[in-house]
Amino acid sequence: MKADRAKVSRLLKTARGQIDGILNMLEEDRYCIDISNQIMATEAILKKVNQEVLHGHINSCLKEAVETGNTEEKLEEIRSIIDKLSK
Numbered sequence: 001m002k003a004d005r006a007k008v009s010r011l012l013k014t015a016r017g018q019i020d021g022i023l024n025m026l027e028e029d030r031y032c033i034d035i036s037n038q039i040m041a042t043e044a045i046l047k048k049v050n051q052e053v054l055h056g057h058i059n060s061c062l063k064e065a066v067e068t069g070n071t072e073e074k075l076e077e078i079r080s081i082i083d084k085l086s087k
Contacts, residue, residue, distance in 0.1 A: 003056025011049045018042040054081065 001008070022038050058078070065074040 002060035
């Protein structure tokens, strides 16, 4: 992986902590809207992590493919990810 490992790791650990918190909220039978807000906050962190990973891919793997003239496979990977993100 070519993304900033420290940043990705920190964000994922934060998301994991939030998920643990959400599980505790469920066990405590907390208010549904509060639980939903925490779920959305966790989703936002995971989207940020994915963005960081994809930027790393573009800045390293795709850039290398362009420099060597082997772009089609990497471009197809990016197209596939974009299609998945828009669903």
